[in-house]
Amino acid sequence: MIAVSSFNRSFNISSSIVNLENYFPVLLFIIIGLGVGIAPQLLGRLLGPHKPDAAKLSPYECGFEAFEDARMKFDVRYYLVAILFILFDLETAFFFPWGVAMRDLGWAGFVTMMVFIAEFVVGFWYIWKKGALDWE
Secondary structure, eight states: OHHHHHHHHHHTHHHHHHHHGGGHHHHHHHHHHHHHHHHHHHHHHHHSOOOOOHHHHSOOBTTBOOSSOSOOOOOHHHHHHHHHHHHHHHHHHTHHHHHHSHHHHHHHHHHHHHHHHHHHHHHHHHHHHHTTTOOO
């Protein structure tokens, strides 16, 4: 009994269990999200008809036979635009929490975000001058 009580005091087990209670809503959210995603698929699999035939298993394009092979080359500009969209979309996602917490962050948060915005503008100016946004 003495060893157990000294173990509890040294590692503070009771307070770590209390802190795990704060994560219960997150766990509940994950369980409900998985349930909403998996339950309709299981119900459709269990209750739906299972009568595959050649017509249902054949590939199609808008109800017709495929006109050509779907594996064709894309211009590299599409990939460049996609990558640039992801980069700038992620950068703008940082603006929303900053706007919400701007008063709490003080001058340090303001200056940090101004440096971030300056980097954002320099990056945008660079890709514009390189012609990455031009479609010829």
